[in-house]
Amino acid sequence: MINRTHVHCTVNGDEVDFLSSDDTSLLDALRDELGLTGVKEGCGTGDCGACSITVDGKLNCACLMFAPEAEGTEIGTVEGIAEGDHLHPLQQTFLEGAALQCGICTPGFLVAAKVLLDENPAPTETEIRYALAGNLCRCTGYDKIIHAVQEAAVQLNGVTK
Secondary structure, rough: OOOEEEEEEEEEOEEEEEEEOOOOHHHHHHHHHOOOOOOOOOOOOOOOOOOOOOOOOEEEEHHHOOOHHOOEEEOOOOOOOOOOOOOHHHHHHHOOOOOOOOOOOHHHHEEEEHHHHHHHHOHHHHHHHHHHHOOOOOOOHHHHHHHHHHHHHHHHOOOOO
16 A cells, blocks of 8 residues: 655645655656646756756755655746746747757756846856756757846846846
């Protein structure tokens, strides 16, 4: 018999409840139990950043947490970045600047970039590269991603590059 744990937390501003076995990753629970498929599995070892989420406002890899560890926390995923049908400036600049290709890494980059811009509204290019260093892209290279984050900072905060 598999032992299942009741988990109550807040995801993208909504209170949620789900059952999970003790060895289920938060990544799998978000995707399979809550239908949040924007959280991607790239490596399963916390090395690629495709599963980047926020837990109580801090950047985390969902593949490195067990689902029961989410009890009582506030989780943010890429699905929570847009406001309804209105894209967040980061999402818009990624689209307009062609800062995505296959899409596996994109949600993780968006979450990590949002954490950066929430903490530092006027990051330098070096600060952006440092903040996104835990996210790997195998398609676009990084320049378009960096430029998209810079442009989003301008739009959000009126800062210059």
